[in-house]
Amino acid sequence: MNAMNTVLVFLEQREGVVKKSSIDIWNRVQELAALRPGTAVSALLAGPASSRQLDGSLGGNGVVYHANEAAFKLYNPEHYTRLVVETMKKVAATALFFADTALSRDLAPRLSVRLKASLLTGCAVDDVWGADGGGCCQRAVYSGAAIASFAPTRPLKIYTCTSRPTRSSSAITSGAQASVVVLEPSSRTREELFPLVRRMVMHAGVRDVAEARIIVAGGRGMGSAGSFGLLEELARLLGGAVGASRAVVDEGWRPHAEQIGQTGKTVAPALYLACAISGAPQHLAGIGSAGIVVAINCDPHAPIFDIADYALVGDVHLLLPKLIEEFQEFLKKR
Ligand SMILES: Cc1cc2nc3c(=O)[nH]c(=O)nc-3n(C[C@H](O)[C@H](O)[C@H](O)COP(=O)(O)OP(=O)(O)OC[C@H]3O[C@@H](n4cnc5c(N)ncnc54)[C@H](O)[C@@H]3O)c2cc1C
Incomplete structure (x- = not known):
């Protein structure tokens, strides 16, 4: 029985490098969790990550579950959905945080259906999880003519978020180091089950605005x-x-x-x-x-x-x- 309230942060990698936007969410969620006694923060990392990042720069007190299978190297909705659902159940998480990216905009709605969870997109972490947040998020609607408040209605919540930049893009300031648990490979992620048809790289070498400081x-x-x-x-x-x-x-x-x-x-x-x-x-x-x-x-x-x-x-x-x-x-x- 898990007495702690556990939340999971999804760490998105590309080419084996965890995205800065994900690390910002991980850092901020951990900072806010420190103000909520009885809350544990874990992370899920799908696909390879540089040993430098895994060994040194994923700061905090939480556990990083690392699914380091070839099938997770590139985003595959079927594989990723199954992995996240299984990990959510494994850690008995009550909330799941993503950075607001193209991947999470595709994956989070699938997960909300599978997990019967409330999905709030485009939120600021502090709005939904800060001291006054109460799980709600506000967004401009009708071309900015009105502000809508969105509140989760289900016990399980999924958020795609942005975070105000933290002081460090690589590690939270506590100096603690997250422990890494490598997840067992699964026979159900064989690539031939869901082959990648084509990979297109747009504007290679150009810095992504969503990642830029x-x-x-x-x-x-x-x-x-x-x-x-x-x-x-x-x-x-x-x-x-x-x-x-x-x-x-x-x-x-x-x-x-x-x-x-x-x-x-x-x-x-x-x-x-x-x-x-x-x-x-x-x-x-x-x-x-x-x-x-x-x-x-x-x-x-x-x-x-x-x-x-x-x-x-x-x-x-x-x-x-x-x-x-x-x-x-x-x-x-x-
Ligand atoms: C449903 C919907 C979704 C939309 N989504 C987006 C969106 O995602 N992103 C987005 O940006 N917009 C979006 N828009 C459009 C948005 O409403 C504006 O039309 C758009 O942002 C205007 O772009 P702009 O500020 O570059 O151009 P303009 O409104 O034309 O402004 C140009 C500015 O440049 C200034 N300027 C002109 N010359 C100079 C100069 N030489 N030196 C200094 N300043 C100068 C002017 O004073 C003016 O303030 C959306 C609109 C709708 C209806």
């Missing part, structure tokens, strides 16, 4: 696809990723993979630099968990300034080259 995003006010060269240069200097508003993607200036917002990606960078983005509610829906927001806009009344921590009023074509120059100088001196 710094995002330099551009809106329609950038004026052309060519102007995004300035943002690429700035992102390169800062070690960040380029993001875009939907207007930009609709213009065909940038790929949809970079779109941030209601119909794009939800991001949680430590720094979000919004360049010539008006700040429509559908765009803001994607950056609610961002740390510091810096906005550049020539319109002093642009709505983006309502949520920005720092406002630069002016023309991006004048300000961005200056910013790039300043950063270059700064980096030279370091």
